[in-house]
Amino acid sequence: MRYLPHTRQDIDQMLAVTGHADLNQLFETIPDSAKTKTGLNLPDALSEWDLNAEMEELASQNAACRSYTCLMGAGSYDHHIPAIVPHLISRSEFMTAYTPYQPEVSQGTLQGIYEFQTMITALLGMDIATASHYDGGTALAECALIALRKSKKANKIAVSSLIHPAHRQIMQTYLDPSGYEIVDIPADRNGLTDVAAFKAMEGMAGVAVQSPNFLGNIEDLGSFRACADEKKCLLISSFTEALAHGLLKRPGSFGVDLVAGEGQSLGMAKSFGGPGLGLLAGTKKMMRNLPGRFVGKTTDSNGQRGYVLTLATREQHIRREKAASNICSNNGLNAMTAAVYMAAAGKNGIREIARLNHDKAVYLKNMLVDAGFESVYDSAFFNEFVVKAPAGFADKRRELAEKHNLFAGVPLESYYPDMADHYLFCATETVSRQAMDLLAKEVKS
Amino acid sequence: MTQPGTTGLIFNEPELWDKSREGRCGISMPRSDVPRTDLDPALTGDAPELPQLSELDVVRHFVRLSQWNFSIDAGMYPLGSCTMKYNPKTNEVQAARKGFAAAHPLAGDEFSQGALKLMYELEQLLGEITGFPAVTLQPAAGAHGELTGMLMIHAWHAKQGKQRSKILIPDTAHGTNPASATLCGYQSVNIKSGPDGILEPATVAEAMDEDTAGIMITNPNTLGLFEENIKEVCDIVHAKGGLVYGDGANMNAVMGIIKPGELGIDVLHLNLHKTFSTPHGGGGPGSGPVAVVEELIPFLPVPRVEKENDAYSFITDCPDTIGRMHTFYGHFSVMVKAFAYILSMGGDGLTRASQLAVLNANYIKESLKTTLDLPYDRPCMHECVFTDKTVQEYHISTMDMAKRLLDYGFHPPTVYFPLVVDAAFMVEPTETESKDDIDQFIEAVKAIVKEAASDPDKLKSAPYLPKVTRLDEVTAARKPCLKG
Ligand SMILES: Cc1ncc(COP(=O)(O)O)c(C=O)c1O
Numbered sequence: 034m035r036y037l038p039h040t041r042q043d044i045d046q047m048l049a050v051t052g053h054a055d056l057n058q059l060f061e062t063i064p065d066s067a068k069t070k071t072g073l074n075l076p077d078a079l080s081e082w083d084l085n086a087e088m089e090e091l092a093s094q095n096a097a098c099r100s101y102t103c104l105m106g107a108g109s110y111d112h113h114i115p116a117i118v119p120h121l122i123s124r125s126e127f128m129t130a131y132t133p134y135q136p137e138v139s140q141g142t143l144q145g146i147y148e149f150q151t152m153i154t155a156l157l158g159m160d161i162a163t164a165s166h167y168d169g170g171t172a173l174a175e176c177a178l179i180a181l182r183k184s185k186k187a188n189k190i191a192v193s194s195l196i197h198p199a200h201r202q203i204m205q206t207y208l209d210p211s212g213y214e215i216v217d218i219p220a221d222r223n224g225l226t227d228v229a230a231f232k233a234m235e236g237m238a239g240v241a242v243q244s245p246n247f248l249g250n251i252e253d254l255g256s257f258r259a260c261a262d263e264k265k266c267l268l269i270s271s272f273t274e275a276l277a278h279g280l281l282k283r284p285g286s287f288g289v290d291l292v293a294g295e296g297q298s299l300g301m302a303k304s305f306g307g308p309g310l311g312l313l314a315g316t317k318k319m320m321r322n323l324p325g326r327f328v329g330k331t332t333d334s335n336g337q338r339g340y341v342l343t344l345a346t347r348e349q350h351i352r353r354e355k356a357a358s359n360i361c362s363n364n365g366l367n368a369m370t371a372a373v374y375m376a377a378a379g380k381n382g383i384r385e386i387a388r389l390n391h392d393k394a395v396y397l398k399n400m401l402v403d404a405g406f407e408s409v410y411d412s413a414f415f416n417e418f419v420v421k422a423p424a425g426f427a428d429k430r431r432e433l434a435e436k437h438n439l440f441a442g443v444p445l446e447s448y449y450p451d452m453a454d455h456y457l458f459c460a461t462e463t464v465s466r467q468a469m470d471l472l473a474k475e476v477k478s
Numbered sequence: 479m480t481q482p483g484t485t486g487l488i489f490n491e492p493e494l495w496d497k498s499r500e501g502r503c504g505i506s507m508p509r510s511d512v513p514r515t516d517l518d519p520a521l522t523g524d525a526p527e528l529p530q531l532s533e534l535d536v537v538r539h540f541v542r543l544s545q546w547n548f549s550i551d552a553g554m555y556p557l558g559s560c561t562m563k564y565n566p567k568t569n570e571v572q573a574a575r576k577g578f579a580a581a582h583p584l585a586g587d588e589f590s591q592g593a594l595k596l597m598y599e600l601e602q603l604l605g606e607i608t609g610f611p612a613v614t615l616q617p618a619a620g621a622h623g624e625l626t627g628m629l630m631i632h633a634w635h636a637k638q639g640k641q642r643s644k645i646l647i648p649d650t651a652h653g654t655n656p657a658s659a660t661l662c663g664y665q666s667v668n669i670k671s672g673p674d675g676i677l678e679p680a681t682v683a684e685a686m687d688e689d690t691a692g693i694m695i696t697n698p699n700t701l702g703l704f705e706e707n708i709k710e711v712c713d714i715v716h717a718k719g720g721l722v723y724g725d726g727a728n729m730n731a732v733m734g735i736i737k738p739g740e741l742g743i744d745v746l747h748l749n750l751h752k753t754f755s756t757p758h759g760g761g762g763p764g765s766g767p768v769a770v771v772e773e774l775i776p777f778l779p780v781p782r783v784e785k786e787n788d789a790y791s792f793i794t795d796c797p798d799t800i801g802r803m804h805t806f807y808g809h810f811s812v813m814v815k816a817f818a819y820i821l822s823m824g825g826d827g828l829t830r831a832s833q834l835a836v837l838n839a840n841y842i843k844e845s846l847k848t849t850l851d852l853p854y855d856r857p858c859m860h861e862c863v864f865t866d867k868t869v870q871e872y873h874i875s876t877m878d879m880a881k882r883l884l885d886y887g888f889h890p891p892t893v894y895f896p897l898v899v900d901a902a903f904m905v906e907p908t909e910t911e912s913k914d915d916i917d918q919f920i921e922a923v924k925a926i927v928k929e930a931a932s933d934p935d936k937l938k939s940a941p942y943l944p945k946v947t948r949l950d951e952v953t954a955a956r957k958p959c960l961k962g
Contacts, residue, residue: 034827036564036755038912039834047913051840051857056833059840060735062704062857069737074606078824081568088818092577094592096585108805109583115505117537119574125551126544129565131889132761134557136951137944138884141547142760145540148494151961156526161960164761167618170805178661199805206779206801210632210662251521282523295805304573305593306583306806308618308763320958326761330962331954333946334939343954349621349657350895354666359657362619362751366759375528376494377504377536384525385507388514396512413518434589443584466511 101438102468106459108273110298118300136341143340147328149372158285159314164326165368166311169295170200174207176291180239180267187238189214193226195246198448224250224410239267249417254287277415279387300374310367324358390416393460400473417459483887491542498529546945558861558892558904561752569815583806587791594790600817609737610769616808623747623766624658629800630777632662646693655694675701675854679710692720698728700896702861712742729753731860734829754816765812779803834909835860861906869930876901882940886922
């Protein structure tokens with residue numbers, strides 16, 4: 034096996050040093066009764082070339098093996114990835130390093146993540162950002178736990194029913210064993226979280242709202258801030274489309290306490306849903322409550338600029354059962370990916386891409402309405418919106434996927450049972466007008 | 479012997495924003511083919527203050543940064559408990575295939591058969607390696623796997639009608655174990671390992687009661703020792719109605735030798751980013767699949783992958799499930815890499831990998847045990863733990879030796895963990911290091927111990943060759959500067 038360097042002679046020499054007769058004897062401390070009798074019943078080892086063939090065969094059973102038009106978002110977005118992003122991120126020095134526990138030989142990772150933290154605070158308008166989390170949903174669940182732990186009395190948290198359904202499910206999983214309760218805030222007629230319903234709620238440790246929400250609509254975080262202030266509870270905002278912040282007002286400008294979101298749009302492939310990038314940001318006040326790693330700037334013994342992992346006294350390896358979270362490995366390389374993407378796009382690039390996304394989505398919605406879909410909400414949106422499909426669209430949709438490799442929207446009924454025939458569409462900068470026109474034409478025909 | 483560490487030209491590089499010049503942009507903008515439609519200005523903010531750079535500015539910046547990093551591809555990285563083995567390049571090629579990388583998670587089962595099949599088969603392979611009937615691939619890292627497993631234990635007790643309040647955790651456990659237990663509302667009860675560095679059944683029997691949900695055991699443990707009494711320990715816990723959680727982060731020592739599912743363990747997580755060769759990426763993304771016994775299958779997170787008549791689908795209709803742990807299905811591209819690795823190795827290859835990992839560790843242990851203090855002088859598994867006792871008389875610490883190793887061109891071992899050993903120096907070479915490289919490492923450690931006697935001051939201000947010297951971590955924590 035080409036990954037195993039030992040020659041017969043190496044093994045003999047080493048066994049002579051360890052004092053074992055053969056390799057099996059190395060396991061002398063394992064009682065015989067504990068050893069497996071069956072060995073490993075696995076397929077025979079493949080050569081690199083046979084592996085290529087087998088993996089290509091599997092990959093070819095996904096529709097994504099051919100170029101396709103992606104009009105689906107719902108937490109995973111189709112964006113252009115500049116060649117420099119995978120190129121730089123594939124460098125061995127980034128990819129095959131461990132967590133930067135020895136800062137003297139990890140300054141590349143450390144400076145890169147420090148720059149990532151800085152750019153995320155700029156994107157979200159927040160004071161601080163962590164070095165990453167697993168995904169948007171787990172980051173949001175951690176925020177809910179922070180709010181609940183900080184509150185002396187309340188054991189409930191108000192959660193918008195228009196937060197990504199999977200994110201709400203993760204919150205439920207995380208909160209269940211502690212006996213914390215999630216109280217749903219319903220949606221109003223405009224496809225927005227009903228702030229009046231939240232106003233009527235008592236005894237909440239916090240309130241969580243996603244903007245743009247799962248239906249694509251842009252929420253009024255300001256009114257939730259005002260309401261949360263009256264109730265003296267924390268305001269958590271979340272998002273699944275990081276690029277929206279190229280255009281929208283930043284969550285920080287509304288005085289949000291904690292922000293959790295998904296950063297996959299910042300240079301990462303969809304990869305069947307993961308790994309993406311959990312983003313977590315907060316106000317300065319939240320610094321010691323946030324989970325996971327931070328990189329901080331400092332100096333070395335010669336006074337040179339340098340970076341280290343810092344504020345570790347919140348973390349599991351120091352605090353063990355009293356830690357703020359159990360997170361250890363995070364999604365570091367994807368944070369670095371986002372750093373490269375944001376550095377390459379820059380202030381003007383991210384703005385222009387965000388505007389293009391909005392333009393395309395508005396065009397698509399107009400085309401669909403023209404083709405017989407019903408506009409469901411009048412609320413402003415970024416690059417996703419809901420429409421009600423004409424009869425027979427489910428079959429048409431399948432045909433479009435099979436014949437034209439065009440994936441038209443995400444059906445909403447499985448998430449919201451009263452939304453039969455409703456679809457969540459997404460258009461990004463990758464979608465051509467031609468593809469959108471084709472969709473409209475096919476629907477009309 | 480020539481050591482790998484040397485000097486060479488590297489570059490200074492400022493922070494990104496110091497290179498920013500108004501008007502630069504490093505990406506190609508797609509042509510607009512639709513009308514511009516402005517969003518309501520009341521909803522629009524200013525463009526975020528990201529740096530403005532050309533493409534080459536960005537390339538140089540990150541290439542220069544990368545050159546300040548140590549990596550496995552450049553040298554030996556014997557971090558104990560981290561299994562820094564070689565990350566095969568073909569794995570990256572497989573994960574980058576368009577059919578995988580471009581797949582949308584909501585494309586629908588019938589358009590995602592390749593991905594589903596891969597996940598299903600990987601679950602089977604990991605089940606065979608660990609000896610369990612079912613596996614979930616959803617957890618995003620080892621600690622996330624622990625939380626998943628502990629949530630299942632919690633849900634199982636709830637289903638029995640009586641929740642319990644405590645969990646036993648040996649003093650050798652990784653910090654994530656007690657932290658994961660806390661998230662499930664369990665109070666950690668710390669139990670001491672015996673004089674041989676392993677758990678004694680009597681200690682477990684004394685602590686185990688009917689208000690204790692179970693035990694979290696790492697086997698081989700973090701001293702690199704096999705928990706010889708594992709079966710008795712499991713029996714004791716089961717007899718009191720508890721469950722056994724296995725931290726399988728150290729599975730690299732025992733593939734094909736033991737199967738945790740045959741020993742009485744009920745739930746086990748694996749770290750694909752350790753045992754199964756996927757890269758650590760400077761801190762992730764990893765993947766922490768969880769394997770379970772029959773009785774716990776109903777509690778696995780959803781969605782689960784199912785196979786029926788050669789067709790694969792996701793199912794969510796599982797009434798006892800703990801729920802969802804990840805927005806979609808976990809770190810799919812990491813799964814592709816681990817799958818490629820297992821197929822490349824085969825059963826014999828994986829067993830051989832464990833044998834050689836254990837050979838390498840024992841060889842280092844025997845070669846250095848007269849140079850460094852070895853608190854548990856017993857045959858080890860994939861790693862061995864030394865202390866700084868032999869150099870304390872020169873006022874040299876584990877940290878000083880670790881820093882000096884950098885000058886010799888080696889990444890230091892894990893230091894100051896596990897906590898049961900004072901000033902631990904924990905070496906895990908892995909199977910992919912050759913005898914020649916290991917001999918060089920041994921020589922380096924011996925040379926450093928000599929230096930400790932002859933020139934202790936030199937060690938105290940090491941390292942000398944890296945881009946920066948020792949960093950002021952105290953000020954970093956007292957006056958945090960977390961952004962530029
Ligand atoms: C023994 C042990 N358990 C658990 C973990 C946690 O794994 P992860 O960092 O992937 O969350 C580690 C990793 O450092 C470990 O060494």
